[in-house]
Amino acid sequence: MSSTSGSATADKPKSEDSSVPQRPSEALSKDECLELFRLLYLARYFDVRLIKEKKRGRLRGTLYSSHNQEAVLVGSLFGLQANDWISPIHRDMPAFFLKDIRAGWRNPERKGMSIEEVCCQVWGKVGSPGRARDNWSHIGKRDAKIIHSTSMLAGTIPVAAGVVLADKLNGGNSVVLTFNGEGSTAQGIFHEAINFAAVHKLPVITIVENNQWAYGTPTELEYSLPDFARRADGYGIPGLIADGQDVFDVYDKVMQAVEYARAGNGPSIVECKTFRAYGHGDHDDDRAVRYREPDQVEKGRERDPIAVCRKKLIEKGYLKGEAAKKFFAEGKNAAEVTDEDFPPEVVEYLKEGIEFALKSPVPDEAEGAMWVFKENA
Amino acid sequence: MSSTSGSATADKPKSEDSSVPQRPSEALSKDECLELFRLLYLARYFDVRLIKEKKRGRLRGTLYSSHNQEAVLVGSLFGLQANDWISPIHRDMPAFFLKDIRAGWRNPERKGMSIEEVCCQVWGKVGSPGRARDNWSHIGKRDAKIIHSTSMLAGTIPVAAGVVLADKLNGGNSVVLTFNGEGSTAQGIFHEAINFAAVHKLPVITIVENNQWAYGTPTELEYSLPDFARRADGYGIPGLIADGQDVFDVYDKVMQAVEYARAGNGPSIVECKTFRAYGHGDHDDDRAVRYREPDQVEKGRERDPIAVCRKKLIEKGYLKGEAAKKFFAEGKNAAEVTDEDFPPEVVEYLKEGIEFALKSPVPDEAEGAMWVFKENA
Amino acid sequence: MSATVTEAPIALKKNYLSALKEALFEEMAGNADMICMGEDIGLLGGAFGVTEGLQKEFGAHRVMDMPISEAAIIGASVGAALNGKTVMAEMQFIDFISCGFDQIVNMMATYHYRTAGEVNLPIVVRGPAGAYGGGALYHSQMNEAWFCHSPGLKVVCPSTPYDAKGMMKAALRDGNPVLFYEIKELYRKREIEEELPVDDYIVPLGKAAIRREGKDVTFVSYGQNVYHCLEAATQLAEEGITAEVIDIRSLVPLDEETIVNSIAKTNRVVVVNEAPMTCGFAGELVARISDSAFEYLDAPPVRVTRMDTPVPWAKPLETYVLPSVDKIVTAAKRVVKF
Amino acid sequence: MSATVTEAPIALKKNYLSALKEALFEEMAGNADMICMGEDIGLLGGAFGVTEGLQKEFGAHRVMDMPISEAAIIGASVGAALNGKTVMAEMQFIDFISCGFDQIVNMMATYHYRTAGEVNLPIVVRGPAGAYGGGALYHSQMNEAWFCHSPGLKVVCPSTPYDAKGMMKAALRDGNPVLFYEIKELYRKREIEEELPVDDYIVPLGKAAIRREGKDVTFVSYGQNVYHCLEAATQLAEEGITAEVIDIRSLVPLDEETIVNSIAKTNRVVVVNEAPMTCGFAGELVARISDSAFEYLDAPPVRVTRMDTPVPWAKPLETYVLPSVDKIVTAAKRVVKF
């Protein structure tokens, strides 16, 4: 018996793709900071438009609003390299088009999913990466390095671990961000996957979007820790806490985790403290006011991520004068905002996506029986 | 919405059964200490006899030897009250008759399983509490407050949580000890159950028999912590470490956990550091020498729990002169010991159990189709 | 079952969901040892509202909001039941039962067997099930066959408010673990609302119901497909073919007698369910019919099931793979002409 | 299959376990992108030794000892496969697959479907299965029906060394997730050892084998029960009844043609498997036969299966509930005399 350590480490990771330098938010350029601001608007506008479309009865399925949680998505994804992987879940619809968006909003070459693809998914059209075979957030695309989730919460984490294990075996140094609600962490698979990743030091970063509610259940009935991040201690891995309303703090904490993982040190958990703005899903908006105290909701929504970002940009001197006073989506509900509250390029971008989706055909019924198995020649 | 705290706490627990005073091992009487010593012999002898019977081909099924781990079982169980529950697993066969054995080895009134019942189970006879319908450690008895496990590791922990939840709802103050190998803790259900128990402060004590191997896999491939007990930190619950070779230390740590739980503070984990003497099961004895270094095995078995206990008793002055030199099972393998190495009452006790089992009939074949459902009148 | 508008005050008509809720309220009130466990069943009152008001009425210690841990919900239910409680365990959608699968098939199903009858588990695991609503792969399942294949579990699926209430009560008093498939598309379906008895009643598990009489072909089904069968029967009647519609209601135990008696009369049978075909309960029905009613059969027993695919999201695809009135009519004509 | 002692050097005869091992070694050697994951498969070489020597040969990065986490094993296999690997995932006993159930039926089975073919998963989930060895409830299961009922999974079960090797290779090259049921009682069974081709070969998934020809009744089976059928056929031959024995080998996809052709000749069929009866694959076979071969049938298709019970431990009980040669003979006589 030569060795009892069967860790799946191949040769040392090569740094093949270092197009995105790992920098703390302090070192981000003015343009980058302003881009983060715009991306928050983009994420918010996407959500707002879907809420409106949904209310008008033009969409099937359930919309799990990401309102007030945009900084978690934007901040987490901003520093990733194109070769990194992500696995978003129900509340993360904007993540699909935000991945690698730094490569250019309309750049057809970028790794990631186009707004057209995402809209086709929402509208149930063939242009969706999954040809509308599964709903809403259940998409993905191997080439875009976006892993497909099922509905079963936390079920994507072991898959993510397997994905980066394969990259590691091939000598790559990609990392994967898995997104999860805090409630989902009670699933057994969460434990199995993180334990496995910890043993093999796999670069799996678990982003916990702690929005303080899991459907109609508050955190104190989901886990028994003052800070969820302390769950990491049970695996001997880092557990970071980010201010989920502050896109810069999220960016910094996730980048710390990414660098740690990319250096071969293994997994970590980043708890992003935030608050769910509406009901669990759009079907639940009315009931949510019954199980949540109004002042809790008010307090949870006090620090709109767009406002927090605006304040920082003003402090940094990146936004001033007229520019600082333009576009005020923050603090407003979907019903209250208008297109004027958003930068025109944001409105434009999404409009194009929606138009593309509306023009696309629905899949032919016979596709229902296709692709159960891969056919072998 | 009146309250967001749905914890299942009924009225304050009543201390209805305080027949066993909670005392540190320092405060145990001489008789109690000597009894602990005898119980170690009893557990060892049971194992030894089964190994011999198995070698002679007189038993079906697999024997998972508890050799060298007896202090974990004896020490954990010694301070329990009759109303407390336990759930042993594959390596814990002696636990079935050790529960509540303080009430008298032959006391038919005691809560717990008699040696006859346990032997009937091993020999596949109708006298087994499960009428030999499932094998070896897969027995239990509701009246004895012993929970039945399946083969699926860690699967009994949520059941244990439900059992004490029911007691708590009834105003009782029982606790439950679940026994688990360290490898089993990688199961998702371990996480779900402990998280649930932590949220509701259920008196579930997870004894982790860390014998450093899970079948052919060493701990470093099972989890990534210097001390397994640190897993508790991830749930915000106490994680205690006991010297699993020292019955007094196990007793003390488990009693701390029991008192903590009985006072309504909730679950905890007690890691008992020990070492597996033989192969995983008797079928594996030969192969185990291939995956474990001889010096690791030697070192792991250096501190035989019987020897450790003897030393303490001599120090305490409870064993002296001739008495201290009698009976030396310690450090010897099953093949080497003889009945002379054990106190005669130990040999006698087990002999009676085996004889009873041998005389008992096997179940009638038609029982195979019975008790699939409870019949309703 | 009747969809006719009567003069009775509308307040007395109950939908399928209210019927279930009433059953839970009444059993909780009548059995101090009964508890409920599930995700979001307390504060929220359940994703669909089946447990609405229950926690307020009976307290958080008897109606527990659980972490998102299906396996722990089942396991803890087993422990509580073994220690004297009657447990209602909710799966938020029956699809998620796969996350607690081991605890169901290996722990819960076998407990009575393993203990030679010492322990029995009065547990009802219930949850919303079924397709046709655009729920896609993970909010549309009818996965009852897995559990019919796990000895020790009873498996039932009511299709009317009357049965929903009566079977829920029977299940909670049965003493065995019962998997209770609620059809979410029926929860608030107006057409099937009906008056329920004021007095306590149960619908015994293991008795089928004949929903329509006929003599040319027997439809055997349960859940939503019962309504498809009824509609198909209406259409066929126009062509002079009369179909008998059996709603088995309970899969395990199964009322074979009612089925065989019907086939003895019609000599033809179409079995309909919405689960995937292979190893589904429709196949089991065909196998039992082949065994017990072979001599009566003038045509092969035919299955109308979901194709062997998941349930896709996009509506045309969903419709394509699921059983429908048209498919049943076609199958019926095939066997009648055989 | 032949049990006759020949003059050939004994070294060339391989048992079922060695055949599997050879397949794994050869595929690992031939496919640099293949990895293996499982509990105790590396250092130990597997509970039964199927992977013995594999880690030494190919390294701990390609033959990974996993924590005791069936769900993570399946999930990580899916991830690795989606990212270009071919994966062999071992369940130490197939019984424990229930602990990874959700990942199998909801994640792995559906991936190709959900992605409209973008992703396909070359994964073989294999493990020791089957009863008759005193393994009791949790080391005896044949739970293949759960997976046959989950569209997107192939399910196979070889009964000979030749098939074990050839089907394992076919499965590892198939590109779809395949559940591979190995019969542990056959692993080292001397009577079935046989010489294997020196050259690379596969046994295609979805082709049945006729193990014995006959004209009075067809036995359709797989796994251990094939040998029970063969023995029953031998006994029946003494009474002048000749039975044809079909070993389907692959459940999904199923070679219906071979079955129907046989029944066209014999007009009678007994289906045998050791899973519980209700919703088992035996019922599926009966349903398909009823559909495709109804006109050929002179007697009802009969099932010989495990009773609807778990597998008990005590030998007399185990024997009582499982299919046996006697039960098959009795069933055959019943249909022949019908």
Ligand SMILES: Cc1ncc(C[n+]2csc(CCOP(=O)(O)OP(=O)(O)O)c2C)c(N)n1
């Ligand atoms: C295994 C499983 N159980 C239950 C559900 C139903 N469900 C969907 S979302 C949700 C709440 C999730 O809460 P959290 O993880 O905190 O995410 P959030 O919605 O707050 O973003 C539940 C219970 C599910 N999807 N999967």
Ligand SMILES: Cc1ncc(C[n+]2csc(CCOP(=O)(O)OP(=O)(O)O)c2C)c(N)n1
């Ligand atoms: C869910 C599950 N997976 C796999 C097994 C097979 N198995 C039985 S014991 C064992 C090793 C257990 O190791 P550990 O928990 O450390 O206990 P020990 O045997 O060392 O006392 C394994 C893998 C099982 N019984 N259950």
Ligand SMILES: [Mg+2]
């Ligand atoms: Mg949440």
Ligand SMILES: [Mg+2]
């Ligand atoms: Mg161990």
